[in-house]
Structures are given as structure tokens and as C-alpha cells.
Amino acid sequence: MSATNATVTPAANEASVAVTDEVVVLDYGGQYSQLIARRVRECGVFSELLPHHVGADEVARRKPKGVILSGGPASVYAEGAPPLDRELLELGVPVLGICYGMQLLARELGGRVEGAEVGEFGRSQLTVGETGRLLDGTPREQTCWMSHRDTVFAAPPGFKALASSTASPVAAFESAQRGVYGIQFHPEVIHTPYGQQVLRNFLEGVCGCELGWSARSVMEEQIERIRTQVGDGRAICGLSGGVDSSVAALLVHRAIGDRLTCVFVDHGLMRKDEGEQVVRAFRDHFKVPLVAVDASDRFLTQLKGVSDPEEKRKRIGGEFIRVFEEEAAKLPDVQFLVQGTLYSDVIESGGGTGAATIKSHHNVGGLPEDLQLELVEPLRTLFKDEVRAVGAELGLPERLVWRQPFPGPGLAIRIVGGEATRERLEILREADAILQDEIRKAGLYRELWQSFCVLPDVRTVGVQGDSRTYGNVIVIRAVTSDDAMTADWARLPYDLLEQIASRMISEIRAVGRVVLDITSKPPGTIEWE
Ligand code: XMP
Numbered sequence: 001m002s003a004t005n006a007t008v009t010p011a012a013n014e015a016s017v018a019v020t021d022e023v024v025v026l027d028y029g030g031q032y033s034q035l036i037a038r039r040v041r042e043c044g045v046f047s048e049l050l051p052h053h054v055g056a057d058e059v060a061r062r063k064p065k066g067v068i069l070s071g072g073p074a075s076v077y078a079e080g081a082p083p084l085d086r087e088l089l090e091l092g093v094p095v096l097g098i099c100y101g102m103q104l105l106a107r108e109l110g111g112r113v114e115g116a117e118v119g120e121f122g123r124s125q126l127t128v129g130e131t132g133r134l135l136d137g138t139p140r141e142q143t144c145w146m147s148h149r150d151t152v153f154a155a156p157p158g159f160k161a162l163a164s165s166t167a168s169p170v171a172a173f174e175s176a177q178r179g180v181y182g183i184q185f186h187p188e189v190i191h192t193p194y195g196q197q198v199l200r201n202f203l204e205g206v207c208g209c210e211l212g213w214s215a216r217s218v219m220e221e222q223i224e225r226i227r228t229q230v231g232d233g234r235a236i237c238g239l240s241g242g243v244d245s246s247v248a249a250l251l252v253h254r255a256i257g258d259r260l261t262c263v264f265v266d267h268g269l270m271r272k273d274e275g276e277q278v279v280r281a282f283r284d285h286f287k288v289p290l291v292a293v294d295a296s297d298r299f300l301t302q303l304k305g306v307s308d309p310e311e312k313r314k315r316i317g318g319e320f321i322r323v324f325e326e327e328a329a330k331l332p333d334v335q336f337l338v339q340g341t342l343y344s345d346v347i348e349s350g351g352g353t354g355a356a357t358i359k360s361h362h363n364v365g366g367l368p369e370d371l372q373l374e375l376v377e378p379l380r381t382l383f384k385d386e387v388r389a390v391g392a393e394l395g396l397p398e399r400l401v402w403r404q405p406f407p408g409p410g411l412a413i414r415i416v417g418g419e420a421t422r423e424r425l426e427i428l429r430e431a432d433a434i435l436q437d438e439i440r441k442a443g444l445y446r447e448l449w450q451s452f453c454v455l456p457d458v459r460t461v462g463v464q465g466d467s468r469t470y471g472n473v474i475v476i477r478a479v480t481s482d483d484a485m486t487a488d489w490a491r492l493p494y495d496l497l498e499q500i501a502s503r504m505i506s507e508i509r510a511v512g513r514v515v516l517d518i519t520s521k522p523p524g525t526i527e528w529e
Pocket residue numbers: 313361362363364405406407408409450484521524525526527528
């Protein structure tokens with residue numbers, strides 16, 4: 001391996017050559033756009049989300065069987081509102097507009113769209129006059145989810161108006177002849193009970209897609225792609241213990257066997273037994289060549305005297321890269337670097353239009369950018385839940401598949417207002433293990449986005465037996481969330497909280513008090529620093 005100052009080359013396995021049928025979702029800025037792509041995939045059709053401005057050529061390059069135009073916040077009449085690219089209607093594949101997408105189609109094709117006095121937000125009653133192809137198999141009266149102010153008052157000439165709602169004279173229309181379809185309601189949200197059926201009608205009935213896409217088909221397809229990309233080469237993968245890098249590593253191992261080496265840097269800031277679980281799974285169970293480095297002394301030395309959170313992150317990140325580079329340099333002839341970049345990372349950084357993405361979330365687990373290696377990113381087209389499905393399919397232990405997100409700098413940023421010493425890490429690790437154990441036993445682990453403990457640099461007085469104590473405080477933090485952008489504090493049952501607190505105090509001598517964080521995000525953040 002050479003470690004020169006060139007930049008990392010983007011992955012060659014772009015998402016564009018779909019082996020299975022694909023439907024493109026164009027994003028006009030709606031809050032549910034990602035969800036549309038996910039629902040299409042749940043129907044069994046591969047789907048990509050692209051920004052609305054990519055142009056018909058870029059869409060055509062993917063050879064989709066259909067195109068979906070998403071909702072969006074703008075009024076079609078607002079200045080600067082994203083326009084419809086007419087060429088999309090000339091691609092020869094069916095187009096379905098949802099909400100804003102429908103209004104764009106209506107206006108462009110000669111229908112009547114107007115701003116209504118009152119908008120229609122939330123649950124609404126849909127009355128179907130004629131099912132057409134789109135609403136086939138759905139009842140005459142049904143509920144649906146609406147979120148719009150502009151409304152279609154008349155379908156374009158030659159189109160059939162299929163349904164109406166209280167505030168939408170035309171809530172669905174179609175012209176099978178032109179291959180253009182529109183719905184005002186959101187089929188992708190669970191509050192539209194027949195939404196999935198409507199999507200399936202479009203995908204299967206209208207576009208003629210085969211519903212064959214699944215975690216299993218992805219696996220086989222990706223393994224083939226990796227073989228083609230890597231050829232006889234050698235690859236390296238940094239394992240963090242999280243589900244993304246684990247699944248990426250296993251896929252690559254299936255494809256190229258022992259020509260993959262994994263490097264697991266144990267920075268000593270992991271949760272209890274986590275390092276061992278990774279080593280057991282990869283080295284012992286999957287027989288993947290694994291270099292496990294116990295670098296805890298090095299990281300603790302770096303953290304000496306540091307209490308500022310950003311300084312902690314910086315030092316941990318820097319040391320991580322040094323250790324990884326040292327290990328990588330010992331492996332001869334490595335040309336490829338495996339990364340667990342997810343589709344959501346790709347979307348965030350430019351919408352999968354070919355922009356190279358290197359997962360640089362925060363700072364740890366972010367790898368050196370000056371390794372002259374080609375990226376292998378087998379999860380680049382997958383959402384998190386799909387990665388979990390692939391992980392389960394590959395036989396990854398349940399604990400690794402369902403692991404809650406864990407920050408790269410680990411427990412160090414949960415020792416708040418003070419230095420992360422070995423002793424404090426030990427207290428926090430033990431408290432965290434009790435919390436996880438009880439949460440799992442209560443069957444709540446998967447329901448929570450994250451559950452963890454924080455150890456602030458505070459002592460409080462207590463009494464235990466007949467003597468006065470002066471112990472540490474443990475904070476319980478548990479949140480529900482979809483994406484970590486917002487989070488709600490989890491309403492854990494009182495009995496569970498009591499069990500957790502009493503175990504912490506009786507099993508960990510240094511803990512004298514347990515408190516619960518009831519702050520949501522915003523205004524708080526999930527972590528304490
Ligand atoms: P906050 O605290 O900003 O966290 O609400 C949002 C999500 O990011 C995780 N997080 C980190 N992940 N390195 C990471 O890899 C970090 O420095 C870091 N800080 C926060 C946090 O656990 C939550 O999932």
C-alpha cells in the first residue's frame with residue numbers, strides 16, 4: 001500500500017447500472033421524498049431519488065421503467081418554483097406526479113390549478129368516482145393524507161378525473177394513453193391505508209415492473225459488482241463495530257474472500273464487550289482476516305488533561321487516522337478501501353448524480369484522505385433498514401445488525417466537563433452495560449434510536465447503610481428518532497427506571513445518584529457534548 005498525498009478516487013460501482021427494474025423519483029423538495037423511494041423499494045422495485053434539476057438525460061441514462069415526481073413546498077405559481085422539464089414526458093415511460101408533482105403536470109398539460117382559500121392538511125376523505133388503472137382495487141371511500149394549498153380544479157384535456165376529496169375537486173387523474181398520472185394525496189405515508197396499493201398499481205400495472213428487488217437480490221448483485229471492480233486486487237476495510245462497516249466488509253469478503261483484510265482499531269472508548277463481539281464475529285465466526293489493534297493506551301495518552309469536547313474529538317480523530325495508517329502500511333499491495341457509505345449520505349451530498357462521497361461524519365471512523373486507494377462502497381444504494389436486512393441475510397449476529405448508532409469518539413464524549421480517564425470510562429461503561437441490559441430485557445432496545453448514559457463531572461452526597469457517600473451521578477439518556485435530526489425523550493416505564501437506578505447504585509460502588517434527561521432535540525442535542 002502506498003500512502004501518498006493523492007486523493008481518494010471515487011467508487012466505480014455507481015448506482016446507475018441497475019440490473020433489476022428501476023423507477024426514478026425526482027425530488028421537488030417534499031418532506032416525504034426519501035420515503036417515496038423507500039416505499040417503491042418495499043414494493044420490490046429498485047428506486048433512486050434524484051434532485052428535480054438533473055435533467056431528462058440523466059434520468060434516461062438509468063433506463064427507468066417509470067418516473068415519479070415528488071411533492072414540494074412551493075406553489076407552482078411562486079417565483080422560482082421548480083419547473084417541469086417537458087422532456088421527461090418524452091422519455092416513453094409513465095410519469096406519476098404526487099402533490100406538487102401532480103400540480104406541475106396539471107398546469108403544464110392544460111389543466112386548472114389554483115391556490116385554494118383553505119389548504120388541506122392531514123387526514124382527508126377520498127371519494128373515488130372511477131378507479132382507472134391507478135386506483136384499481138381500492139374502495140370508493142377511503143382516507144388519505146393531504147398536505148397542500150394549491151389545488152387541481154380541472155384535469156388537463158383528455159385526462160380522466162378519478163377521485164375527489166373535501167377540498168380537492170380533482171384528487172387523482174390519469175391518461176393511460178399519454179402515460180401520465182397524478183395524485184394529490186401522499187401514498188407513501190402510513191396514514192394513507194391504500195397508498196402502497198396505489199404505488200404497486202403504478203409500478204406493476206402501469207410501468208410493467210417486475211417486483212423482484214429485495215435485500216437478497218441486492219446482495220448477489222453487489223457481490224458480482226465488487227468482483228468486477230476489485231478483480232484480482234486486495235482491499236482493506238476499517239471496522240467500527242457498527243452495522244454499516246460490518247455489512248460492507250461481509251459483502252466484500254463474500255466477493256473476494258481473503259483478499260480483504262479488516263482493521264479494527266479499539267480505542268478503548270467502546271461500550272462493554274463490544275470490541276470482543278466484533279473480533280468474535282469477524283475473526284472467529286466469519287473467518288475474515290482481521291487486524292485488531294488495542295490502542296487504548298495511545299488514545300488515553302492523547303486525552304490526558306482534555307475536557308473540551310471539540311478538542312477530544314480532534315485528538316481522537318487524529319489518533320485514529322495515525323493508527324489506521326500504520327496498520328494499513330503493513331499490508332502489501334492494497335489498492336481498494338471499503339467504506340460503508342449509505343444512500344442517505346449520497347443523497348445528502350448531491351443526490352447520487354456522480355458526486356464522490358467519502359463518509360466523513362463527524363471525525364472518527366473518517367479515514368485518511370491521502371491514501372491512494374479506490375473506494376469500494378457496496379451500500380451506496382441502500383437505506384439503513386435495507387442494510388440491516390442485508391446484514392441479517394449474511395448471518396451477521398442480531399446484536400450487530402440492530403446496534404443503535406454510537407458516536408465515533410465513543411464514551412469519551414459522554415464523560416462531560418472533565419477528562420476521560422480509565423477510571424471514569426470504567427464507571428460509565430458499567431453503568432451503560434446495566435442500562436442496555438435492562439432496556440433489552442424490557443424489549444425496548446429496537447424501539448429506541450439511542451439509549452445511553454452520561455457521566456458528568458459532579459459528585460453528590462448520599463447515604464448508604466449508616467454512612468455518608470459522595471458519589472458520581474449517572475444520567476440516563478434515551479430518545480426516539482427517525483434520523484437524529486430531531487428526537488423526543490423516550491417515556492421509559494417508571495418501574496424500568498427504578499430497576500435501572502437501583503442496579504446502578506448497588507452494583508457500581510462509585511455511583512451515588514441516577515437522574516433522567518427529559519430534553520428533546522431541539523432544543524437539546526442527543527449527546528451532551
Ligand atoms: P447530536 O448530539 O448532535 O447527535 O444530537 C446526533 C447524532 O450524531 C451522533 N454523534 C456523533 N457521531 N461522532 C459521531 O460519529 C461524533 O462526534 C458525534 N457526535 C454526535 C449522536 O450519537 C447522534 O446519533
